[in-house]
Amino acid sequence: MKAWTIPQFGIEHLALADRPEPTPGPGQVVVRVRAASLNFRDLMMVQGHYDPRLVMGRVPCSDGAGEVAAIGSGVTTLKVGDRVIGSFFQNWLDGPINSSKTRGALGGDVDGMLQQFALLSEAAVVKAPAGWSFAQAATLPCAALTAFNALHGGLPGAGPAGAAIAPGDTILVQGTGGVSIFALQLAKAAGARVILTSSSDDKLAKAKAFGADGLINYKSTPDWHKPARDLSGGGPDLVVEVGGAGTLGKSISAVRTGGTIALIGVLAGIKGEVDTVSLLMRSITVRGINVGSVAMLRQLVRAMEASNSRPIIDREFPFSAASEAMNYMKSGAHFGKVVITVD
Numbered sequence: 001m002k003a004w005t006i007p008q009f010g011i012e013h014l015a016l017a018d019r020p021e022p023t024p025g026p027g028q029v030v031v032r033v034r035a036a037s038l039n040f041r042d043l044m045m046v047q048g049h050y051d052p053r054l055v056m057g058r059v060p061c062s063d064g065a066g067e068v069a070a071i072g073s074g075v076t077t078l079k080v081g082d083r084v085i086g087s088f089f090q091n092w093l094d095g096p097i098n099s100s101k102t103r104g105a106l107g108g109d110v111d112g113m114l115q116q117f118a119l120l121s122e123a124a125v126v127k128a129p130a131g132w133s134f135a136q137a138a139t140l141p142c143a144a145l146t147a148f149n150a151l152h153g154g155l156p157g158a159g160p161a162g163a164a165i166a167p168g169d170t171i172l173v174q175g176t177g178g179v180s181i182f183a184l185q186l187a188k189a190a191g192a193r194v195i196l197t198s199s200s201d202d203k204l205a206k207a208k209a210f211g212a213d214g215l216i217n218y219k220s221t222p223d224w225h226k227p228a229r230d231l232s233g234g235g236p237d238l239v240v241e242v243g244g245a246g247t248l249g250k251s252i253s254a255v256r257t258g259g260t261i262a263l264i265g266v267l268a269g270i271k272g273e274v275d276t277v278s279l280l281m282r283s284i285t286v287r288g289i290n291v292g293s294v295a296m297l298r299q300l301v302r303a304m305e306a307s308n309s310r311p312i313i314d315r316e317f318p319f320s321a322a323s324e325a326m327n328y329m330k331s332g333a334h335f336g337k338v339v340i341t342v343d
Contacts, residue, residue, distance in 0.1 A: 001018070001019055001020070001021045001115065001116040001117050002016055002017070002018065002019075002115065002116050002319070003016070003017050003018075003019045003059050003111075003114065003115030003116065004016055004017075004059060004060065004061075004114040004115065004322045005017045005057050005058065005059055005060075006045070006046055006054065006056060006057065006058050006059075006060055007056055007057060008056060009046070009047055009048030009054075010046070010047065010048070011043075011046055011047065011323050011326045011327055011330070012323070014046065014060075014322055014323050014326070016320075016322075017057075019115070021116075021117050022117055022118075022119035023070070024070050024071055024072035024075075024119060025072050025073075026072050026073045026074045027072060027073075027074050027075060027121060027122050027123070028071075028072040028075070028119055028120065028121060028122060029068050029070065029071050029072065029075060029078055029084075029119075029120055029121075029122050029125055030068070030069045030070040030071075030117050030118070030119055030120075031064070031066045031067070031068060031069065031084060031086060031117065031118045031120055031125070032066045032067050032068075032069040032116070032117055033064045033065070033066040033113055033114075033115060033116060033117065033118050033342045034065060034066040034067065034134035034138075034341070034342055035064065035065050035066070035133075035134040035135040035137070035138040035316075035339055035340065035341050035342060036061045036063060036064040036065075036112075036113040036114050036138055036339070036340045036342060037061075037063040037064075037135075037138040037139045037142075037143070037178070037337050037338065037339045037340070038061065038063075038325060038326065038329050038337070038338045038339070038340065039062055039063065039142045039143055039178060040177065040178075040265065040329075041062060041107075041108075041142070042060050042061050042062060042107060042112070042326075043326055043329055043330055045058075045060055045107060045108060046060055046326060050108070051108060054108065058107070058108070058111060058112070059107070059111035059112045059113075059114055059115050060107045060112050060114050061106070061107050061112040061113045061114035061340075062088050062105070062106045062107040062108075062112055062113070062141065062142045063085075063086075063088070063106075063113060063138050063139065063140070063141045063142050063143075064085070064086055064106075064112070064113025064114075064118060064138050064141075064342075065083070065084065065085045065086075065128055065134045065135075065137035065138040065140075066083075066084065066118075066134060066342070067080075067081055067082060067083050067084065068080050068081060068082045068084055068125075069117060071122075072122075074122075075122045076122075077122060078122060078125060078127075082127060083127065083128040083134070083137070084125045084126060084127055084128055085125070085126050085127075085128050085137050085138065085140055085141055085297070086106060086113060086118060086120045086124065086125055086126075086141060087106075087124040087125070087126060087141055087293075087294045087297050088105060088106055088141045088142050088145070088291045088292075089101060089102060089104065089105055089124070089291060089292075089293065089294075090104035090105070090106065090110065090120065090121050090124040091103055091104040091124070092292075092293040092294065093123055093124065093293060093294045093295065094293050094294065094295040095293070095295075097290060097293070101293070102290065106141075113138075114322060114340065114342075115342075116342060123294065124294050126294065126297050126298055126301060127301070128140075128301070129301050129304050129305050130305060132310070134341075135313060135316055135339045135341060136310055136311050136313065138339055139178065139182075139311040139313065139337040139339065140297070140300060140301065140304070140311070141291075141297060142178075142291055143177075143178030143179045143182050143337065144178075144182040144186075144300055144304070144311065145291055145292040145296060145297050145300050146179050146182075146264055146289055146291050146292065147179050147180075147182035147183040147186055147240070148182070148186055148292065148296065148299070148300045148303065149262075149289050149291065149292040149296055150179075150183060150238075150240050150262035150264060150287075150289045151164075151165050151171070151183060151186050151187055151190065151192075151238070151240075151262075152164050152165065152186075152190075152299075165187060165190050165192050165237070165238060166190070166191070166192075167190065167191030167192065168191065168192070168193070169190075169192045169193070169237040169238065170192065170193045170194075170195065170231075170232040170233075170236040170237050170238075171183065171187045171192050171193070171194050171195070171236060171237065171238050171239075171240065172194075172195045172196075172197070172228055172232070172236040172238070172239040172240065172251070172254060172255070173187070173194055173195070173196045173197070173212075173240045174196075174197050174239075174240060174241060174242045174243055174247060174251075175196075175197065175198060175242055175243075176196070176198050176200075176203045176206070176207060176334075176335045176336070177242065177334065177336075178336060178337045178338075179240070179242055179264055179265065180196070180240065180242060181207075181210070181312050181335070181336045181337075182311070183240045184196060184207060184210060184211065184212060185210065185211075185309055185311075185312070186303070188210075188211040189303070189307040189309060193213045193214070193232070194211065194212050194213055194214070195212070195213065195214035195215075195216065195228055195231050195232060195236060196212040196214070196215060196216070197215075197216045197217075197218045197224055197228075198215075198216075198217065198218070199217065199218055199219040200217075201217060203335050204216075204217060206335055210312065213231075214227075214228075214231040214232070216228060216231075223250070224250060224254075225250040225251070225253040225254035228254040229253075229254055232256070234256050235254055235255050235256030235257070235259060236254060236255055236256065236259065237255075237256060237259050237260070238255075238259060238260045238261075238262060239251045239254060239255050239259070239260070239261045239262065240262050240264060241261050241262060241263045241264060241265070242264050242265035243265065244263075244265055248261070248263070248274060249273070249274070249275060252274070252275050252278050252279065252284060253275075253278070255284055257282040257283060257284070258282070258283050258284070259284060259285070260284070260285040260286075260287060261284065261285070261286045261287070262287050262289050263286055263287065263288050263289065264289045311336065311337055312335065312336030312337065313336055313337050313338075313339055314334040314335050314336045314337060314338055315328065315334065315338055315339070316339045316340070316341055317338070317339070317340050317341070318340070318341055318343065319340060319341060319342045319343050321340075322340055325338055325340050
């Protein structure tokens, strides 16, 4: 089979390699991968910015969808031909996160989905939403699940600390990448109002067409936290924070007293000062989001099927153009998800 690998860091060094087709052991399945979607983590992994100690030769990409090609002994929940997606964390099946559950992450600890056949644990494979294309299904395991976890805490009625949103809540979403657009879609499906920020007026116009209620260009309005508070009547209930250290200060200033910041990304840096006085005096919850469990992924699939919504895919690349897809994502030109079809 063919697999893209990281023989050394850098998009220009991605290499298409020949590897033996895997054979499933007890409790394992082999998935014939039909599509893989890109996340910022994948780009950082390939560039060497995420894990400098990454084992060379690793197959990248956290997300993928396909059909079951073979099953090992003891597999009872899946059969050959089932259309499925692989969970990002192969060991986080359910319950609260801990260090052991975060081991076995696809495209990092173990080989990812940018290959023709992937060996996965039966317990960490979820059936794809009915009627979805492979490209659509491939967008769910990381970006969509991260947004779902940020908005709902992965559990119905999770409460304020779990950031379970309710109809009428106001959500501030930063940017128009995969997580952000899923957060927009999921928040609107839950009956919330959404304020969205971007540096591009064109992308803001697209976001409005998909339901965004308030739009802020953070490039022309550097103090975007001020209109965010005005548009939400005193501050959003939840901020989906994808910038990291570079934007966290303004998110703290924007969110309402007693509100929540779901800290997801590091697009604007990893180091910076935090206004701990505001966090304390205004009782703000900052909740780190690290994708989600297999159980949450199943909840997400049910939620997407119930809402009858579909992922927003910016562009699809062929398997042979994996490097081109990575460079396109690096450019930041995308609105929604970037997908690689696997032939």
